[in-house]
Amino acid sequence: MERTKFTLDETEIPTHWYNVQADLPKPLPPVLHPGTGNPVTPDDLAPLFPMELIKQEVSTERWIEIPEEVRDVYQLWRPTTLFRAHRLEKALDTPAKIFYKYEGTSPPGSHKPNTAVAQAYYNKQEGIKRISTETGAGQWGSALSFGGACFGVEITVYMVRISYDQKPYRRIMMEVWGAKCVPSPSEDTKAGRDMLAKWPDCPGSLGLAISEAVEDCMSRDDTHYALGSVLNHVLLHQTVNGLEAKKLMEKADAYPDIIVGCIGGGSNFAGLFLPFVKDKIDGTRPDLRIINVEPMSAPSITKGPYAYDFGDVAGLTPLIKMYTLGHSFIPPPIHAGGLRYHGMAPIICHLHQLGLVEARAEHQLATFEAGITFARTEGIISAPEPCHNIKVAIDEALKCRESGESKTILIAHSGHGHVDMAAYDAYLSGKLQDYEYPEDKVKEALAELPKVG
Amino acid sequence: MERTKFTLDETEIPTHWYNVQADLPKPLPPVLHPGTGNPVTPDDLAPLFPMELIKQEVSTERWIEIPEEVRDVYQLWRPTTLFRAHRLEKALDTPAKIFYKYEGTSPPGSHKPNTAVAQAYYNKQEGIKRISTETGAGQWGSALSFGGACFGVEITVYMVRISYDQKPYRRIMMEVWGAKCVPSPSEDTKAGRDMLAKWPDCPGSLGLAISEAVEDCMSRDDTHYALGSVLNHVLLHQTVNGLEAKKLMEKADAYPDIIVGCIGGGSNFAGLFLPFVKDKIDGTRPDLRIINVEPMSAPSITKGPYAYDFGDVAGLTPLIKMYTLGHSFIPPPIHAGGLRYHGMAPIICHLHQLGLVEARAEHQLATFEAGITFARTEGIISAPEPCHNIKVAIDEALKCRESGESKTILIAHSGHGHVDMAAYDAYLSGKLQDYEYPEDKVKEALAELPKVG
Numbered sequence: 001m002e003r004t005k006f007t008l009d010e011t012e013i014p015t016h017w018y019n020v021q022a023d024l025p026k027p028l029p030p031v032l033h034p035g036t037g038n039p040v041t042p043d044d045l046a047p048l049f050p051m052e053l054i055k056q057e058v059s060t061e062r063w064i065e066i067p068e069e070v071r072d073v074y075q076l077w078r079p080t081t082l083f084r085a086h087r088l089e090k091a092l093d094t095p096a097k098i099f100y101k102y103e104g105t106s107p108p109g110s111h112k113p114n115t116a117v118a119q120a121y122y123n124k125q126e127g128i129k130r131i132s133t134e135t136g137a138g139q140w141g142s143a144l145s146f147g148g149a150c151f152g153v154e155i156t157v158y159m160v161r162i163s164y165d166q167k168p169y170r171r172i173m174m175e176v177w178g179a180k181c182v183p184s185p186s187e188d189t190k191a192g193r194d195m196l197a198k199w200p201d202c203p204g205s206l207g208l209a210i211s212e213a214v215e216d217c218m219s220r221d222d223t224h225y226a227l228g229s230v231l232n233h234v235l236l237h238q239t240v241n242g243l244e245a246k247k248l249m250e251k252a253d254a255y256p257d258i259i260v261g262c263i264g265g266g267s268n269f270a271g272l273f274l275p276f277v278k279d280k281i282d283g284t285r286p287d288l289r290i291i292n293v294e295p296m297s298a299p300s301i302t303k304g305p306y307a308y309d310f311g312d313v314a315g316l317t318p319l320i321k322m323y324t325l326g327h328s329f330i331p332p333p334i335h336a337g338g339l340r341y342h343g344m345a346p347i348i349c350h351l352h353q354l355g356l357v358e359a360r361a362e363h364q365l366a367t368f369e370a371g372i373t374f375a376r377t378e379g380i381i382s383a384p385e386p387c388h389n390i391k392v393a394i395d396e397a398l399k400c401r402e403s404g405e406s407k408t409i410l411i412a413h414s415g416h417g418h419v420d421m422a423a424y425d426a427y428l429s430g431k432l433q434d435y436e437y438p439e440d441k442v443k444e445a446l447a448e449l450p451k452v453g
Numbered sequence: 454m455e456r457t458k459f460t461l462d463e464t465e466i467p468t469h470w471y472n473v474q475a476d477l478p479k480p481l482p483p484v485l486h487p488g489t490g491n492p493v494t495p496d497d498l499a500p501l502f503p504m505e506l507i508k509q510e511v512s513t514e515r516w517i518e519i520p521e522e523v524r525d526v527y528q529l530w531r532p533t534t535l536f537r538a539h540r541l542e543k544a545l546d547t548p549a550k551i552f553y554k555y556e557g558t559s560p561p562g563s564h565k566p567n568t569a570v571a572q573a574y575y576n577k578q579e580g581i582k583r584i585s586t587e588t589g590a591g592q593w594g595s596a597l598s599f600g601g602a603c604f605g606v607e608i609t610v611y612m613v614r615i616s617y618d619q620k621p622y623r624r625i626m627m628e629v630w631g632a633k634c635v636p637s638p639s640e641d642t643k644a645g646r647d648m649l650a651k652w653p654d655c656p657g658s659l660g661l662a663i664s665e666a667v668e669d670c671m672s673r674d675d676t677h678y679a680l681g682s683v684l685n686h687v688l689l690h691q692t693v694n695g696l697e698a699k700k701l702m703e704k705a706d707a708y709p710d711i712i713v714g715c716i717g718g719g720s721n722f723a724g725l726f727l728p729f730v731k732d733k734i735d736g737t738r739p740d741l742r743i744i745n746v747e748p749m750s751a752p753s754i755t756k757g758p759y760a761y762d763f764g765d766v767a768g769l770t771p772l773i774k775m776y777t778l779g780h781s782f783i784p785p786p787i788h789a790g791g792l793r794y795h796g797m798a799p800i801i802c803h804l805h806q807l808g809l810v811e812a813r814a815e816h817q818l819a820t821f822e823a824g825i826t827f828a829r830t831e832g833i834i835s836a837p838e839p840c841h842n843i844k845v846a847i848d849e850a851l852k853c854r855e856s857g858e859s860k861t862i863l864i865a866h867s868g869h870g871h872v873d874m875a876a877y878d879a880y881l882s883g884k885l886q887d888y889e890y891p892e893d894k895v896k897e898a899l900a901e902l903p904k905v906g
Contacts, residue, residue, distance in 0.1 A: 003463070004528040010458040075457040076536070076832050083529070087603075105558045107832035109871060149829045150540075169622075169874035176828045176877050375629050376602045379529050379560035418562060418871040421622035424629050 002086050006248045008079035013071050018239040020274045020347060021232065022062035023281050028232070028350050029321040032308060037452060040318045048217060048225045050126040053119065056233040064236060066118075073117045073150050077106040078240065082248035085411075087377040089397070096400035097254065098393060100411035101245045101272060104380065108173060110415030111268045112143030112228055115237035119226045120147035130154040130223040132216040134184065134209030136264065137163050137337030137385070138170025139415065140228030145179035155179035158186065158212040162203035163337040169419040184209040191215050191314040205330040206264075206341045211314030218316075229265025230311060230320075230345045238271020245410070246275050254408050258289045258396055261412030262388035263301075263359075264338045266292070266345030269389075272412035273357070274347075280356055290357040291396075292348060293388040295339045295367075297435050298331035300324055301352055301359035303442065308452040309343060319450060322349045326445025332435035334364050335423035336384035338414075342445070360392060363434040367391045368427040371417070381424070383417040455539050459701045461532035466524050471692040473727045473800060474685065475515035476734050481685070481803050482774040485761060490905060493771045501670060501678045503579040506572065509686040517689060519571075526570045526603050530559040531693065535701035538864075540830040542850070549853035550707065551846060553864035554698045554725060557833065561626060563868030564721045565596030565681055568690035572679045573600035583607040583676040585669040587637065587662030589717065590616050590790030590838070591623025592868065593681030598632035608632035611639065611665040615656035616790040622872040637662040644668050644767040658783040659717075659794045664767030671769075682718025683764060683773075683798045691724020698863070699728050707861050711742045711849055714865030715841035716754075716812075717791040719745070719798030722842075725865035726810070727800075733809055743810040744849075745801060746841040748792045748820075750888050751784040753777055754805055754812035756895065761905040762796060772903060775802045779898025785888035787817045788876035789837035791867075795898070813845060816887040820844045821880040824870070834877070836870040 021028065030039035042054045049057075056064060066074075085098040103111035123131055131153055135141030141157035148155035157174055164171060164183040174181045184204045185192035191211035195202050202208075210227070217225035227234060249255055259276060261269025269292060279285035294302055300323040309324040311317035324343045325331075331340040351357045364384075371387035373394065374380065382390060393411045400407050417424065426432040474481065483492035495507045502510075509517060519527075538551040556564035576584055584606055588594030594610035601608035610627055617624060617636040627634045637657045638645035644664035648655050655661075663680070670678035680687060702708055712729060714722025722745060732738040747755055753776040762777040764770035777796045778784075784793040804810045817837075824840035826847065827833065835843060846864045853860050870877065879885040 002525060004525065005463040007460070007463055009462065010456070010460055072455060072457065073832075107828075107834065109869075146832055150832065168878070169871065172874040172878045172881070173834060173871070175881050176825060176834055176874075178829055372629060375560075376631055379526075379599055379603065381560065381626060381629055416562075416871075418622065418626070418869075419874070421625040421629075421872070425621070425625045428625070428628050 016063040096397040104416035116143035116147035145177035158184040160204040207313040210312035229267040242275040256410035299361035329445035469516040549850040557869035569596035569600035598630035611637040613657040660766040663765035682720040695728040709863035752814035782898035
């Protein structure tokens with residue numbers, strides 16, 4: 001029997017998250033206060049986040065302990081499995097060795113609860129009763145709803161309208177876990193009302209939904225805000241996945257030549273690759289390639305400038321140094337809702353600036369084609385987001401077929417697509433389309449970048 | 454940290470299925486040929502099934518080896534996890550210990566591929582190119598589509614119309630795996646056309662879809678038929694789950710006082726309990742209670758006579774001795790489509806006759822209420838089918854709260870409800886209804902039982 005599956009047992013859930021800030025060759029550029037242009041202070045952030053998360057955001061400790069209560073919930077689906085994709089390799093007739101670490105067995109079906117559970121926990125610890133947040137495809141909103149249910153914290157989710165309409169199942173999941181889900185733009189906030197006045201049929205965007213969630217939080221004393229990606233503490237929590245992956249690759253007696261993952265805000269992929277990038281920073285594995293895969297509809301690293309920008313549409317967040325398409329940019333309505341974001345995690349951008357990671361952009365149709373190939377070989381029906389990295393993994397494996405090289409490719413597989421079947425239906429019935437990179441709209445949005453320094 | 458999770462490693466997938474026919478105190482009544490009234494022979498069944506499955510159907514060998522190719526695919530999700538439901542226990546304030554064995558991490562999200570993969574394999578081995586089958590909620594159809602993709606066998610699925618309409622996602626999953634899905638009743642078969650002539654809006658039933666799939670198979674030389682439940686070989690394949698559960702309960706240092714599972718055709722629950730019922734048959738565990746949970750809309754064991762009947766509506770299958778509501782009975786359209794069947798697995802019926810298992814029927818609304826409680830404590834959003842056993846497990850745990858007893862309850866959890874969110878939406882928005890037990894319709898259907906002997 002070919003060994004397809006590599007697992008850790010329930011006692012091997014990592015006890016600490018890995019903080020790459022301890023090992024960066026140069027520190028991250030500071031996050032700036034939009035009013036003063038000075039670095040933000042913990043006090044600036046206190047209305048939004050629990051103090052423990054604010055500390056994690058700027059910590060340079062290498063290892064940060066995972067609270068026992070969080071590990072206790074992690075047990076419901078962690079450690080997750082590393083698979084060797086023998087069937088896919090055979091179908092591609094490639095000498096490449098393809099592995100994937102699969103996060104689809106969590107209750108919401110994605111990697112998002114790795115941080116959702118932690119964030120709900122720290123808020124509960126600090127006496128917070130309610131959390132507002134935004135969601136794109138609904139993965140994050142449903143994950144935080146699950147996290148809220150675990151610790152008895154009330155959750156309100158602003159969901160990007162296009163996904164709210166395309167993916168009603170995610171909204172219902174939030175409600176099953178007891179949360180409230182509001183389509184964004186909504187009438188509940190000034191940011192939402194302003195947008196609806198300008199553009200009544202606005203499909204929404206992650207940036208706009210963030211504005212609404214932040215405004216909701218700022219207008220109430222009992223409420224904090226939570227972000228499902230981008231920020232350092234979110235990437236930190238996701239490293240539980242990469243730490244498991246590293247142990248499991250050892251069990252499989254392998255080390256990746258190439259790691260691929262899709263990036264919207266960047267947390268899933270960073271969670272997987274950060275424990276490996278460490279080996280590249282310290283020179284142990286200089287040849288390791290880490291490929292970030294973006295959608296052609298929102299290619300922030302591949303097309304955007306590295307600049308200070310807001311995380312949201314309305315300009316309520318601090319200023320973050322990142323690759324950006326402009327905070328007012330609203331990406332075309334691709335089905336990979338989790339990738340429709342104008343910016344990118346500062347840690348990934350910084351690593352890209354340092355030449356430690358690379359990026360590539362893919363069109364929607366080709367990613368679904370790859371998703372079908374994966375489903376018919378490996379069995380798993382992937383969410384539209386990881387179909388992006390599967391596409392790139394297949395391309396790299398086919399290059400190996402040409403060159404005869406037997407490279408080891410590791411895919412960060414963020415979750416299943418059981419709630420995204422309408423997208424597959426559109427693809428299979430020929431109704432799905434690609435969108436040209438919206439160059440003009442990006443230009444317009446970039447003209448509105450905030451002036452800094 | 455409380456121990457919540459019990460796992461086996463990938464090398465511990467059972468190597469053999471357990472065949473309860475080796476241990477039955479009395480043999481099963483024979484399956485009869487509807488024309489002659491004599492026991493069916495292997496030759497009678499050869500047009501439908503591969504010879505290996507026909508042998509398994511009547512075998513009295515205790516252990517039947519799982520082919521390596523099947524175990525190879527099992528690795529994609531097996532062994533599955535046993536969870537201790539600490540959070541649910543706490544919410545119920547019960548001294549009961551509640552465990553659940555969870556089958557929702559398979560590619561289609563249910564227990565069904567345990568047999569689908571095996572059936573696709575044996576058909577492939579015997580040179581069969583195409584398999585026709587039926588599906589209720591779509592769990593079986595999608596599982597067989599996955600199995601077909603694994604071994605390169607073409608699959609056509611007749612899907613009960615009400616589920617085809619309520620659950621389009623399952624149909625799309627089948628198509629993603631390369632299968633063809635037809636709503637039943639259809640114009641493609643005589644059985645379908647006859648029904649449509651009588652009742653153009655017929656919501657369909659599992660019994661009718663079986664008629665269509667059998668007719669499809671009989672009309673083509675390259676095609677076999679596959680059944681996702683009821684038959685002995687299907688229950689046999691599902692015992693891989695119960696064998697794992699037994700090892701895992703040992704790991705948890707526990708043995709169940711009560712095992713609960715929902716039954717439509719009965720294969721998921723039997724797969725879990727058969728390795729335990731052995732202990733009851735041989736007297737090791739005389740007090741073990743095994744509770745089969747039916748929907749009030751199709752309560753075959755609790756309301757039906759134990760009699761010879763057809764497995765399908767049109768009367769194409771052999772005659773099976775089972776509890777039945779009459780093969781022409783079409784159950785009300787509850788969301789637990791997998792439980793809408795007029796009959797029951799002969800093995801479960803026989804064990805019920807022998808006093809080794811019991812049965813109970815539940816209404817739809819109460820099962821969704823239990824499902825919500827489970828989701829908000831244990832995280833997992835359950836398919837409507839296992840909500841039935843969760844309801845009974847909660848009832849039994851609450852009895853323990855009254856009596857102060859600390860019983861151990863094991864739930865057979867057949868899968869997640871990510872594709873059933875419309876049902877939860879209906880429940881949460883107050884649009885879901887209960888259906889009275891349709892006594893008159895059952896009477897009518899029972900009047901049409903075939904005369905035997």
